Amino acid sequence: MATAYQSKLPDPSNLLNILDANNPKCTSGSGNLKDSITGLEWERITTVTDTVEDNITCFNMNGGYLQKTGDTRTFGQYYTCFYLWKPREADNDQWRTLHRNSSDHIGIIQYTGKSLGMYSNRNGQFRDSGYDISIEWQTLILTGEGDTSTSSTGTTTYYVNGVNVGTSDRVGCGTSLHRIGWSGQHPGYMSVMGSYDKLLDASEILELNKHLHNKIPK
16 A cells, blocks of 8 residues: 555656655664665765755755665666755856766766756766756756667756756666765755656656655745
8 A cells, every 4th residue: 555655756656766855764864864665775975964954854965975775776768867956056166966877977967067967978978958057946857768778878858846948868778776966076955866767747747846846845
């Protein structure tokens, strides 16, 4: 039987992972984080703390990242990633990485700026969506449609606060969940982060965006 928490998400049966700082099952003080739905465990590397920022319960990831332990979850030809986050404020000379899979950076902000895109380590490096982020709490949902189940080519489409803001011409198909954030490429404050092994349709994207936005105090 689905819990009330699960039922707020579109199609929870297709979740690869989700970490939600609002769910006490996902937090453990200074220890590893454990996904309360799929059971994946994430180790805190360097400094990742449970905190509250702008009245939003979240993980402070300005000085560290999360690294998956144990089970493997692999992206296929179609996938969806989602976040409720407030980006690291200083651009500095560093990237801001969201998911850093076994090969590619599934979501990333380009160094010395605010360009949203993905970084294909396998084929083509940084691929710009044409959209620049703002430094505020926001939802980010991205969908990957690969040419094959292991392809680096295809399209990634980005939705910020439920609005389609652009695409890039690479995907992370065939890569496995590995890290959220990355060394020296800290994303900022993360309240919810997760992924599906399916392409959410338009109505599901709106439903997921609403679920994430409900966590922002009115």
